[in-house]
Amino acid sequence: MACISVGALRQLIHTLIGPPMTSETPFAKNKVILCHFDSYSTALVFARWPDRSLLLPGPLPADAHSMAALEQADPAYGADLVKQAAIAQYGLNPDELVYVDDFNQWVQTEDGPVRVHLLRFTTFEAPASALAAHEAVFKPISELRGSAPVELGLVREVFNLIMGGGGR
Secondary structure (H helix, E strand, C coil), X not given: CCCCCHHHHHHHHHHHHCCCCCCCCHHHCEEEEEEEEECCCCEEEEEECCCCCCCECCCCCCCCEEECCCCCCCHHHCHHHHHHHHHHHHCCCXXXXXXXXXXXXXXXXXXXXXXXXXXXXXXXXXXHHHHHCXXXXXXXXXXXXXXXXXXXXXXXXHHHHHHXXXXX
């Protein structure tokens, strides 16, 4: 049986899902949903990560629940900051992504409020290769069973927004 050191395990985790969330990273107070919408076929797909989470850089804590948006949000919740961090950390092409301003969802955790952002790919087809390096795949909402209920609720909000004509 092969053994792996703690340091090697941390490096592997860092390689697969990115650095740990700390108060110094934009993802300490933010999560991101990645999606692609094909307006011709009306196919809407979401990124699903190897841990079955629908959020990057990882799942919400088990105690997370929806909350009202903060009236005055700290700059640490900023859209551009989060978009640039996602692009840098996951090697995404900034020319293929738009930030969806119409999506304004928040969750409460034991550590405080977390803002959930929506980035939509604008490519002709969902860019599977953009996710492949992270072992993530695009899936329609009907194939997302097994993900955390709070995350499924968030992608349902995305579905309602985009199918209702917003977020484009």
